[in-house]
Amino acid sequence: MAVVYLPKALQMFSGGNSPVVARGKTVREVFEDLDQQYPGIRDRLFAGSSIQPGLMLAVGSRMGARLLDSVDEDDEIHILPAIGGG
């Protein structure tokens, strides 16, 4: 099970809980499972088939993860504001 850290804005779906656990071999699958558990959360995470503009994902300590990145058992997934470099 992956451990998903939800930003404040999404914790209203999880009854204020964070982190929460979800199942999946890729980030996308984890998010699909999350939407099963917390209906509606997907729409706040996705725009069409990609991640919402302005968001950035991290799997473990690696920032900038992508939806197809694989997720290992106990991996943490973080949903963060996007950053730009100078």
Add this chain to the structure above:
Amino acid sequence: MPDNAQRSYKVIGTRPIRHDGVDKVTGRAKYGADVMLTGLLAGAVLRSPHAHARIRSIDTSAAEALPGVRAVATARDLPDQGSRMVELGEGSVNMRHLSANVLAHDKVLYKGHAVAAVAADNIHIAQEALKLIRVDYEPLPPVMTVTEAMRAGAPLLNDDVVTQPAGNAEALAESKPSNVAKHFLFEKGNLDEGFARAKHVVEREFHLATVHQGYIEPHNATALWHADGKVSVWMSTQGSFTARQQTAELLRIPVSDVKVTPMEIGGGFGGKISVYLPPVAAILSRKTGRPVKIVMDRAAVFEATGPTPGGVIRVKLGADESGKLVAADAWLAYEAGAYPGSPVGAGCMCIFACYDIPNARVEGFDVCVNKPRTNAYRAPGSTQAAFAVETVVDEICQRLKLDPLEFRLKNASSEGTRRVDGPVFSRVGLVETLQAIGNSEHYKSPPGGPNRGRGMASGFWFNVGLKSSVTATIGCDGKVALVEGSPDIGGTRTSIAMQFAETLGIPVEDVHPAVADTDSVGYTDVTGGSRVTFSTGIAAVEAARDLERQLVSRAAELWNVPADQVCYTNGVMTAPGHKATFKELVAELHETGEPLVGRGTSGKANQAGAFATHLVDVEVDPETGKVQILRYTAAQDVGTAIHPSYVEGQIQGGVGQGIGWALNEEYWYDDRGSMRNATFLDYRLPTCYDLPMIEPILVEVPDPSHPYGVRGVGEVPICPPPAAIAIAIAQAAGVRMTELPMAPHKVMAAILAKSRPGNGQPH
């Protein structure tokens, strides 16, 4: 100094002459302003005299009638964008806002906002024509600070901006237009419990001025709208592919119909990612059928291109008896400028990144004000945050009578530390930079003399990964043409070529790197986020490995031996009974088969962050408040220094800019929201007389996600200087500066306030 012998690198860690050096020092290198094309017209842009106004009408007829004027453009010539958001390589952008920034739609939101443009036979006619354009403005009250802009009832900049809430459903329901575009909130542990445990608590509020990247070369673009509908653009840009995409999206034409050729670039620092001129030059070219070149002047660069935000930051820290940080609270409001998009999110994520703190909370606000739309500037959002947090850390040390170095070592983030925004750090080198400062000659020799003080500060920046492409073609003489898509701002042609040469076991002088246009190389993200040596480096290493595989199989074919018996090391191919150097082999292969072309891409790998710790000595003139920087040492975790001189150069450059930000740089506005110092005379970048020799200490903690351990180095060196200098001033003059810049008149005012009876600062 990196130790090559130990790692047995041949090229990495050496200091070859840069491939583009001769052309640059002899004035042969071609910059955007040098572009000359047959039939070229000169373009000029009319800019708003108001900081905030509604445009009632624009009458261009008199300008159009002026002899020599070929076309006039306004926002009416730009296609409608609806309300779409588009991913533009380094973050997503609201296209309506981007379009209105390029040519104002119905409102101007800052002085200098582009309103109309002219193409004429020469620049003098174009400038005369601008004077003939009649714009009817309805001036509106300008909103110049985050404090004003967040106040209830403040004049609204954008009626389509609604606060994106950080939290609860109630806030979400409240969807009225606002100057606050976004609210961020990060929490860790239990803040109240943390502060309850704290023995010492310090809280301060900081005010930050708007500052500019200050690159020497102004923005420029030359566009030609071809008869077949394709568009060519020559320009100065940090990212040819994002420039292409922005231009195409703004014009609503297919992305591949635009070809962007990146010219040499005279600095960017984050400010040359957004496009301003290409769509305008393109429209003028479409109207005239001729190429159009537009070059900004310095005032336009200051008034209309991305500065980095000013704002307000409050920081409260609590430490227990032993000097362990137990609670931290921060509140950040950053100016977005005219349209949403300040780096406050990054500021929130960086502010406590140097410390392992169990209980913390960070709140951030992205706030629209009547200033140019802000853009990235070296570690966007982090320098402001470091100024605030490091100053408070120093005050805590002062209260606890703890040595600042020991305090930092005790509280430093390291592998396994969970940040306030959630993720856990992997292998990072903050502790090593602190130790390096502790062991430095500078640290061991006291500043000495009256009115002198010393300051130490650390800083953090993420560094990004993103995508790059490289192709490499081996010529018959054994030299390699290396084609990349990363505009070279800081010597990356060479640092990429060195990684390629190292991998293929050939001399770096035999690699000829070239930065190609968007039709001639694979997709490559911006030169920014300290990513090129890392990510384009990986692509170059991949291309070298690809070539190595081809060489092995071709050698097997040539020598008629099984491929698994062929071995390529250090530029020599061997097989039982056979041996050939790279050059010998290539010459033979050229005679006997197809060309050798390698390719490499990157995009999967992401960087661990970068940390720096700086030490500075200053002298403060107690009668004028002027601060002189006496000595500066910057220790930084640089992963592996591919070309140590360029790494040092990045550190020195970042520190130089940080010193300017600390001491004198600021957008100085009058009460009408008009910038009064839009020149390099009064916008005071440091000169060489204002900077000491900046001593870099390269700490090498390789990043495991890069084949040679590269870590981005370009951004983090700008983070610590303002804080380190503020701390040194506090020691030298006994005043805590909580406002940037720490210009002489402000330092003097603080000194005078302190000496006035009853006004002593808490020391």
Add this chain to the structure above:
Amino acid sequence: MHEIDYESPTSLADAVAILQKNRESVRCLAGGTDLIDHLRTGRIDARQIVDVKKLPELQILEAGPEGLRLGAAVCCRSVCAHAAIQQDYTALADSGAIIGGIQIQNRASLGGNLCNSGPAADSIPSMVALSGICVIAGPDGLREVPVEKFCVAPGKNVLKPGELLVEIRFPKPAAHSGSHYRRFIPRNEMDIAVVGVAAAVTLSADGSQFVAGRISLGAVGPTPLLAEEASTKLIGKPVNDDAIAAAAAAARELAAPISDMRGTADYRKHLTEVLTRRVLSAAVTRARGGKVDHRPGW
């Protein structure tokens, strides 16, 4: 921008004639370090340029028992390099060495600095402190105006249409005299004076008393000014910190600065006092034959 006619007369009479003919739309060009910039940025407009560098009268640089004759077009580098100026009119050398960098100093003239009439001009206070007299040529011949009366408002001076500045004459300072100019800038180079102060003092033979003194302030009013009340405070006083402090305090009162992006009014008044003190001390050191070691910007 439009086209501009250029002439470089070699006689004063020709120069005056060209100036006369074009009156409103003509400008003199010395080093051009102000003029060209102002034309380019649209701050001024001109149809006719008269290059004054080939006029022999404007290139005079002579020091003798009568004093110093400084042609209006002599460049800063020549001023700085001149032995008599270094010795007796040292404040002029201080100013010349501050204006711009080496390239600018090879072009820029003190005459141009004066005729540009900026409130923060770095050579005007020195010329005032050293009692300079402007020699002006015009259709009616020559006339003389003391430097402190030359500027009338920011960018404005007493020159009438058809006139030009020929030279600035300085009386030879008495024995035991010394002068100094110093400005305050936020950076150490490439900046405009937030406050500039020049002082010339004459001491008694034993160096213990002020015999004469002239203090001039820049950037604290619409024109550089002669701080008379502050200057007279020195006369007859023993040379000590009290006397210097009293003059500096008086200078502060005379300063009437504005607040702008270069500094607040309060700060400028404060700096006037600090700089006057420092400048007087340095002028005293020079009057006593000592050397002043001053790192610009510090």
